[in-house]
Structure formats: C-alpha cells, structure tokens
Amino acid sequence: xxxxxxxxxxxxxxxxxxxxxxxxxxxxxxxxxxxxxxxxxxxxxxxxxxxxxxxxxxxxxxxxxxxxxxxxxxxxxxxxxxxxxxxxxxxxxxxxxxxxxxxxxxxxxxxxxxxxxxxxxxxxxxxxxxxx
Numbered sequence: 001x002x003x004x005x006x007x008x009x010x011x012x013x014x015x016x017x018x019x020x021x022x023x024x025x026x027x028x029x030x031x032x033x034x035x036x037x038x039x040x041x042x043x044x045x046x047x048x049x050x051x052x053x054x055x056x057x058x059x060x061x062x063x064x065x066x067x068x069x070x071x072x073x074x075x076x077x078x079x080x081x082x083x084x085x086x087x088x089x090x091x092x093x094x095x096x097x098x099x100x101x102x103x104x105x106x107x108x109x110x111x112x113x114x115x116x117x118x119x120x121x122x123x124x125x126x127x128x129x130x131x132x
Contacts, residue, residue, distance in 0.1 A: 059065050105124060 055065065108124060
C-alpha cells in the first residue's frame with residue numbers, strides 16, 4: 001500500500017474515485033499494483049553505481065575524517081536498530097489484525113448459522129486478496 005499525500009484540490013478536481021471525493025481521508029491511500037512495484041524494483045536494481053574513490057592514507061589519518069566515519073557508523077547502527085524495532089511492531093500489528101479478522105469470521109459464521117439459516121449468503125473471501 002502506497003501512502004501519498006494529496007491536496008484537497010486534487011480530490012475535488014475529480015482525479016480520484018467517488019469515495020475519494022466524498023471523504024478526503026481516503027484520497028491519501030492508493031493501492032499500487034504489483035506490476036508497478038516490480039517495475040520500480042527492477043529500475044532500482046539496474047541503476048548505475050555511484051562513483052567511488054578510495055580515501056587516501058593521509059585523509060584516513062585526519063581526525064575530522066575519523067570523526068565523520070564514527071558518526072556515520074553510529075547513524076547506520078541506530079538506523080538498523082530502529083528498522084528492526086519498526087519491523088517487529090509491524091509484524092505484531094499484522095498478526096493482531098489477522099487474529100481479529102479470524103474472530104470476526106467466526107462471529108459471522110455463528111450469526112449465519114443461528115439466524116436466517118435458509119438464506120443463501122455469499123462466501124467470505126480469504127484474506128489477503130490475490131491482487132495484493
């Protein structure tokens with residue numbers, strides 16, 4: 001799911017669906033197809049490498065250079081730790097959503113069996129949909 005900010009002018013101009021025009025909160029959420037995602041990944045993987053030159057020994061011994069390297073290493077370490085924490089939070093959130101969906105399915109099943117047993121109800125689709 002791609003979260004992109006949009007302005008009220010875009011949603012009022014008719015560039016989104018009806019739901020987006022009725023409620024501007026939905027205008028921020030757009031679903032990106034898997035082919036678009038695959039194309040973006042392909043473009044990112046085939047991007048040319050940036051130019052790189054090794055630092056000279058004289059530059060490596062410079063205290064400013066060493067300090068910059070140390071700060072960069074610390075920033076990279078913090079970024080990786082933060083990413084791992086966010087990934088764990090996201091996985092726990094997804095797991096809770098899946099449990100909630102399953103409990104809602106059981107409630108629906110109970111009500112379908114208890115009430116209106118002679119009425120044909122549509123089948124509940126599996127989650128996630130094949131499109132995603």
